[in-house]
Amino acid sequence: MINRWKLSCRAATELMERQLREELNRSEKIKLGLHTLICSACRRYEKQTQLIEQLFRAKEKAAMEAKTEAQIEILEEKILEELKRKDLD
Numbered sequence: 001m002i003n004r005w006k007l008s009c010r011a012a013t014e015l016m017e018r019q020l021r022e023e024l025n026r027s028e029k030i031k032l033g034l035h036t037l038i039c040s041a042c043r044r045y046e047k048q049t050q051l052i053e054q055l056f057r058a059k060e061k062a063a064m065e066a067k068t069e070a071q072i073e074i075l076e077e078k079i080l081e082e083l084k085r086k087d088l089d
Helices: 009-020 024-040 040-088
Strands: none
Touching: 009 024, 009 040, 024 040
């Protein structure tokens, strides 16, 4: 019966990766939780994976904000140029 809930480290890391993208079912969550209680290497891997994911998301967000900021600046310049052109007409 215990073997039913047992995971290899490979299976555990696959579940860890998958849970970053989608919801695990109840059985998978229990198996992963039991495995990480026992396996310090997988606990460490899980923490590292979560940190890397957070860093990538933060970088993505910063890139999007920078892109938006650059677009705003370009629009502001175009508006100012158009206003100056209208003043000259």
